[in-house]
Amino acid sequence: MRSSNPVFSRRGFSRDNGHASFNAAPQAGAATAGTNPFAQGTAANPYATNPYAQGVQPGAPAPARTDAMTIDDVVTRTAMTLGLVVVAAAIAWWAMPVDEGNLGTAYGVAIGAALIGFVLSLVNSFKRRPSPPLILLYAAFEGVFLGIVSNIVSVYVAPGAAMQAVLGTMAVFAGVLIAYRTGLIRVTRRFYGFVMAAAIGFMLLMMVNLLFAVFGGGDGLGFRSGTLGIIFGIVAIVIGACILALNFKQVEDGIAYGAPREEAWLAAFGLTVTLVWIYIEMLRLVAILSGDD
Numbered sequence: 001m002r003s004s005n006p007v008f009s010r011r012g013f014s015r016d017n018g019h020a021s022f023n024a025a026p027q028a029g030a031a032t033a034g035t036n037p038f039a040q041g042t043a044a045n046p047y048a049t050n051p052y053a054q055g056v057q058p059g060a061p062a063p064a065r066t067d068a069m070t071i072d073d074v075v076t077r078t079a080m081t082l083g084l085v086v087v088a089a090a091i092a093w094w095a096m097p098v099d100e101g102n103l104g105t106a107y108g109v110a111i112g113a114a115l116i117g118f119v120l121s122l123v124n125s126f127k128r129r130p131s132p133p134l135i136l137l138y139a140a141f142e143g144v145f146l147g148i149v150s151n152i153v154s155v156y157v158a159p160g161a162a163m164q165a166v167l168g169t170m171a172v173f174a175g176v177l178i179a180y181r182t183g184l185i186r187v188t189r190r191f192y193g194f195v196m197a198a199a200i201g202f203m204l205l206m207m208v209n210l211l212f213a214v215f216g217g218g219d220g221l222g223f224r225s226g227t228l229g230i231i232f233g234i235v236a237i238v239i240g241a242c243i244l245a246l247n248f249k250q251v252e253d254g255i256a257y258g259a260p261r262e263e264a265w266l267a268a269f270g271l272t273v274t275l276v277w278i279y280i281e282m283l284r285l286v287a288i289l290s291g292d293d
Contacts, residue, residue, distance in 0.1 A: 073264035088139070091143075091147065114142075120134055130266045161287055187249035202236060229288045234285070
């Protein structure tokens with residue numbers, strides 16, 4: 001299952017890297033949730049062999065497994081990671097003062113937590129097998145970053161911005177889930193390619209804007225303030241919503257193809273990263289709109 005989060009790109013579970021893949025066509029007669037749009041032309045169930053079985057060579061038939069991933073596994077682990085994000089954010093909010101005397105320190109802690117979270121996201125992306133401790137550690141540091149930043153925005157820019165961003169994120173999640181389940185959003189190969197191209201292009205543009213801001217001062221090219229900031233904020237949220245649909249599709253395919261239960265942690269990790277993306281963009285959009293009032 002390739003990560004659809006544009007912050008990083010997991011190598012994926014493919015035959016050539018020692019993992020099975022969700023992105024292959026099932027065997028004839030196998031129980032699946034429809035045709036996989038990312039099939040690579042193979043005709044074998046990617047989990048017909050167990051790449052995690054001790055002593056089993058790649059391509060050899062694996063013993064019957066009873067530990068296949070279920071939707072309950074994904075929900076439980078996603079609740080754990082998101083719950084840790086919320087708890088860490090709440091602790092950081094109350095424990096880290098953001099008054100003028102401590103604002104510099106708060107910024108420093110937030111940036112440090114963000115950098116550690118980013119490194120952990122890369123580590124989790126490229127590990128051959130999901131690591132629950134590292135995923136939970138990522139959630140904790142990301143929560144610290146979100147808690148401090150949300151507090152700063154709420155105190156200095158827009159009171160109540162954090163709650164508005166939370167409600168907005170929940171609304172996007174619910175809307176995409178309903179649209180996906182009712183068929184209004186269909187994840188196809190073309191959809192996947194379009195979303196990933198848009199996400200990569202958006203991130204490259206934001207990196208250029210950041211470089212101009214660092215070396216030129218001000219807000220760089222102006223993509224994160226004023227009218228342009230509002231437009232790009234909306235675009236970022238739409239991209240995040242589309243990535244969320246990719247996450248749902250990957251979870252559905254993983255269950256249909258009999259992914260091992262431990263892959264529920266990877267699904268939870270992907271959903272958490274996407275929801276953090278959407279929340280940050282929501283918070284930024286609320287701050288811009290409040291500043292324009």
